[in-house]
Amino acid sequence: MSKLLVIAEGxxxxxxxxxxxxxxxxxxxxxxxxxxAVVLGKDQLEDQAKELIYHGADRAVTVGHEKLEHYxxxxxxxxxxxxxxxxxxxxxxxxxxxxxKDLTPKIAAKLDTGxxxxxxxxxxxxxxxxxxxxxxxxxxxxxxxxxxGLTFVTIRPNNIAALERDxxxxxxxTAKDVDVTDIRTxxxxxxxxxxxxxxxxxxxxxxxxxxxxKSAEGFDQLYELAxxxxxxVGASRGACDAEYCDYSLQIxxxxxxxxxxxxxxVGISGAIQHLAGMSNSKVIVAINKxxxxxxxxxxxxxxxxDLFEVVxxxxxxxxxxxxxx
Amino acid sequence: MNIYVLLKKTFDTEEKIxxxxxxxxxxxxxxxxxPYDEYAVEEAIKQxxxxxxxxxxxxxxxxxxxxxxxxALAMGADKAxxxxxxxxxxxxxxxTTAKILEAFFEDKEVDLILAGNVAIDxxxxxxxxxxxxxxxxxxxxxxxxxSIDGDQVSIEKDVEGDVEKIETTLPLLVTxxxxxxxxxxxxxxxxxxxxxxxxxxxxxxDLDLDEDDVExxxxxxxxxxxxxxxxxxxxxxxxxxxxxxxVSLLKNEKKVL
Numbered sequence: 335m336s337k338l339l340v341i342a343e344g345x346x347x348x349x350x351x352x353x354x355x356x357x358x359x360x361x362x363x364x365x366x367x368x369x370x371a372v373v374l375g376k377d378q379l380e381d382q383a384k385e386l387i388y389h390g391a392d393r394a395v396t397v398g399h400e401k402l403e404h405y406x407x408x409x410x411x412x413x414x415x416x417x418x419x420x421x422x423x424x425x426x427x428x429x430x431x432x433x434x435k436d437l438t439p440k441i442a443a444k445l446d447t448g449x450x451x452x453x454x455x456x457x458x459x460x461x462x463x464x465x466x467x468x469x470x471x472x473x474x475x476x477x478x479x480x481x482x483g484l485t486f487v488t489i490r491p492n493n494i495a496a497l498e499r500d501x502x503x504x505x506x507x508t509a510k511d512v513d514v515t516d517i518r519t520x521x522x523x524x525x526x527x528x529x530x531x532x533x534x535x536x537x538x539x540x541x542x543x544x545x546x547x548k549s550a551e552g553f554d555q556l557y558e559l560a561x562x563x564x565x566x567v568g569a570s571r572g573a574c575d576a577e578y579c580d581y582s583l584q585i586x587x588x589x590x591x592x593x594x595x596x597x598x599x600v601g602i603s604g605a606i607q608h609l610a611g612m613s614n615s616k617v618i619v620a621i622n623k624x625x626x627x628x629x630x631x632x633x634x635x636x637x638x639x640d641l642f643e644v645v646x647x648x649x650x651x652x653x654x655x656x657x658x659x
Numbered sequence: 660m661n662i663y664v665l666l667k668k669t670f671d672t673e674e675k676i677x678x679x680x681x682x683x684x685x686x687x688x689x690x691x692x693x694p695y696d697e698y699a700v701e702e703a704i705k706q707x708x709x710x711x712x713x714x715x716x717x718x719x720x721x722x723x724x725x726x727x728x729x730x731a732l733a734m735g736a737d738k739a740x741x742x743x744x745x746x747x748x749x750x751x752x753x754x755t756t757a758k759i760l761e762a763f764f765e766d767k768e769v770d771l772i773l774a775g776n777v778a779i780d781x782x783x784x785x786x787x788x789x790x791x792x793x794x795x796x797x798x799x800x801x802x803x804x805x806s807i808d809g810d811q812v813s814i815e816k817d818v819e820g821d822v823e824k825i826e827t828t829l830p831l832l833v834t835x836x837x838x839x840x841x842x843x844x845x846x847x848x849x850x851x852x853x854x855x856x857x858x859x860x861x862x863x864x865d866l867d868l869d870e871d872d873v874e875x876x877x878x879x880x881x882x883x884x885x886x887x888x889x890x891x892x893x894x895x896x897x898x899x900x901x902x903x904x905x906v907s908l909l910k911n912e913k914k915v916l
Contacts, residue, residue, distance in 0.1 A: 404823075407788065407798065432818045436800045439753070439788035448754050448876025451783040464880065470780055473676040474683065477881040482874075518797040518827055525822040533819055539915070563916070581838040582820035587672045587779050588694045588837055596915040607672045614885060617913045619905065625893070634891040635908060637901050647902040655906055655916070 336367045336424040338485070341414060342386055343433050344375060349382050351536055352429030352489070354389040354496035359489045360427045361390060361497065362456040363463060367424070368392050372417050374410055376403040383507045390497040393505040395421070401514040404521040405433050409514050411440050416512045418445070425485030431535065434488045447483035454493040454593075471587040471610035491536045492593055527580060532566045534583065539565025540594045542585055542612070545572040546601020546622065546641055553579055555645045556600060562652055568592065568612075570602045586611035601641045604629030621645070660712035660807075660829075661767070662703045664736065665760065665774035665786065668720060668727040669693040672779065678882055692727045695775025698835035701842040702805060703773050704735040710807060712770070713737045719759055721745040725858065732853035733845030739858040747863045752875035753781075757789035759873055762866040764794055769830050776801045776834040784834070791832035799825055801836040 338360040342353035353371075360369045371386035371394040373379045383394035397413040414437070418426070426441070428434040430452045442449040454475075455466040465478045465487060480486075534540065541560040543553055553567065560567045568585040569578065585592055587607040597615035602608060604620070604627055612618070613632045620633035621644050630636045637644055670676075671689040678684060692700065703714040715738045716731040718724050728739035742759060744751070764772075772791070777784040784800065791798035803822070804815030807829070814825040817836045845853070863869060894901040910916040 432801070435784045436788065439783075439785035440792045440798075442754070442785065443757060443789040443792035448752060449783075449785060450877055451785060469782065469882070470670065470676050470683075471782065472885065474678065474882060474884050476879045476883075478877050478879050480876065481878050482876045519799055520826045521823050522826055523824040524818075525824065527820050527822060535819065580820065582817055584837065596909065596913075606675070610672075613888065617909065617915050618891070619909070630893060631890055632888050634913070635905055636891060636893040637898070637905060638893060639898050639901070643898055644902060647899060648906070651902050651906045652916070655910065 336364045337421060338363060338367045338369050338425045338427060339418065339421060339423040340369060340371045340386070340391060341426065341428040341434075341437075342371050342373050342382065343429055343431060344382060345533070349385055350429065350431065351496060352431060352491040353386065355491065355494045356427045356429055356489055357386060357390040358497050359453070359456060359487070359494045360425070362494065363425055363427070363485055370395060370421060370423070372397070372414060374402050374413050376400055380507060387503050387505040387507075388499045388501055390503075391505065394507045396507065396509050397512050398509065399512060399514045401517060404524070405436075406517055406519050406521060407436050407440050408517045408519060410437050411444070412514050413512045414441060415444060417510060420510070423484070425487075428488050430488035430490045438486070438488050442486055445484065447486055448480055449486045449488070450478050450480065451488045453487045453489045456494070468591065468614070471591050472614050473610050490593070492538070527582065532564065534566045534568055534590055534592060537566035537592070537594050539563040539596045539598070540568045540585070540592050540612070540615070541565055541598045541600065542568035542570065542602060543573050543578065543600045544570040544602030545576060547573060547578060548601075550578045555649070559598070559645060559649055559652075562649060562656075563596070565594070565596070570605070570608050599629050599633070600645060602629050603627045604632065660707065660710050660770040662707055662712055662714045663764075663767070663769060663772045664696065664699045664703045664714065664716045664731065665772065665790075666696045666700065666716050666718045666727060666731060667693045667775070667778045668718065668724050669778055669780045676884065678884060681882055683882055690723070690727065692730055693775050693778045695777060695779070695835055695837070697842040698837065698839045699773035699775055700731045700734055700736060701840045702835060703771075705840065706771065706805070706807060715740060717760070717763065718742070719744055719756055728858060729853050730845060732856045732858070733849040734843055735849065738856060741858065741860045742866070743860055743862055747870055748873070750875060750878070751873065752877045753783050753785035753789060754876045755873040756786050757793060759863070759866065759868065760786070760790050761793040762868050763861070764790070769794070769796070771807075771829060772832040774832070774834045776836050787832055787834040794832075796830045796832055797827055798832040798834070799827065800834040802833045803836050803838040805833065805839070
């Protein structure tokens with residue numbers, strides 16, 4: 335029986351959904367494997383460990399240390415390597431998030447092993463594990479295999495469904511002491527800018543604005559719509575360059591690549607670089623006053639009209655729908 | 660300061676991707692400096708202008724990679740190194756790249772290494788952190804601000820929209836995120852000067868490496884395009900009715916509301 339480690343990740347004291355998706359990904363790698371979840375943080379990690387077990391992990395190892403309150407590659411690296419040393423896993427799965435992207439190459443280098451990043455699908459063909467990942471920001475895909483060493487992957491949020499939560503599941507939770515020392519990168523302060531709503535990369539719904547939104551104030555109605563739908567706001571490069579919003583919201587080839595269930599493009603013309611970042615969304619709605627806009631070529635549904643009329647109507651209609659429900 | 664920039668050439672972002680015989684077809688494609696590496700080149704030049712020293716841009720590639728190196732030199736970098744693997748390697752992965760760079764940096768005195776946070780083609784973001792780990796120096800990824808005072812370094816790091824303020828020390832490796840700076844265009848005198856700046860070409864042999872030392876740990880077995888998206892439906896009628904129809908379609912047909 336193989337053993338797979340899942341490195342979980344929290345945000346604001348709660349586990350991120352991608353951690354549960356990582357457990358599901360581990361099951362796809364080997365449905366028979368023993369799945370060991372690793373939970374890192376300052377303290378009070380027991381509840382998170384339990385949640386991971388409810389979502390399919392067989393047992394969990396927690397590492398609590400005051401130096402793990404904020405992520406640093408060195409702190410988390412030492413903790414994870416200590417657990418790897420104890421467990422000698424056959425594979426490791428983590429979310430392809432800001433932390434996952436930063437941490438996993440360090441671990442791969444330390445273990446002198448390969449790493450397949452940003453996986454969106456896992457298949458077994460003729461007994462061989464194949465990992466699908468986007469390249470050129472989703473303009474194409476590649477399938478990769480691991481030819482030597484650990485099965486080490488990061489998975490893109492929102493692509494591999496988490497398993498159903500089952501509170502009847504139980505498993506051992508062990509606390510491991512790790513001496514976290516010599517941290518050369520110190521996080522002095524975290525300035526919250528993205529706190530408006532849901533994280534863009536994990537959002538089920540994304541409402542994105544382009545140059546057509548015309549101003550930072552114009553984005554207010556997009557925030558209202560996104561909040562109503564439990565989603566996040568994104569933007570085209572044009573809107574960011576025009577300073578309607580922060581670059582951290584940019585979707586496209588330079589910027590974030592998102593694959594939500596619903597993508598609403600508002601006042602976005604649809605340059606090829608933008609399409610690369612969103613065209614693999616499940617359902618795409620385009621609202622634009624130019625009927626020739628390229629965005630309509632990838633949209634499932636389009637409304638040709640003035641966004642300043644359409645968006646308020648849409649907000650009203652969705653509110654009405656919610657009242658009915 | 661000894662400043663190094665890791666640079667990769669990538670397809671122009673305008674390029675459509677075509678696949679031929681299971682591989683990306685690069686015939687006639689325009690290549691550029693990976694956009695995130697441009698931020699790295701710009702930042703390296705700015706830091707050198709402030710603190711003195713020298714900027715060396717390093718790439719692993721083929722003969723054609725000289726073009727992107729010359730562009731970086733024209734922007735203001737001092738020296739360039741092309742590690743040409745065309746004759747030695749059929750394929751590689753991030754493990755391969757990091758191993759080659761590790762060998763290159765082994766005998767170098769380094770204060771600061773800058774790279775893009777990802778390359779827009781393969782987008783794994785692995786090479787920077789892998790190299791830093793191999794060299795035993797700290798690293799910070801996705802930076803949007805960098806100020807250096809002696810050995811002390813203050814960094815702003817983008818974390819999915821939030822900003823972390825980080826203190827660390829040289830030597831250091833950073834990877835650059837959009838928002839860090841506005842890369843300059845090479846000036847005409849810059850382009851003229853770049854032609855005369857030193858560009859060293861190395862092969863694996865020169866780094867005491869052979870193919871087996873850098874054998875990849877992963878392999879690409881297939882490349883394919885996303886399914887062609889059928890053009891959708893543009894709704895018709897009064898705006899009011901269109902919006903009603905849209906919400907109903909999203910709710911009942913697509914079940915995403």
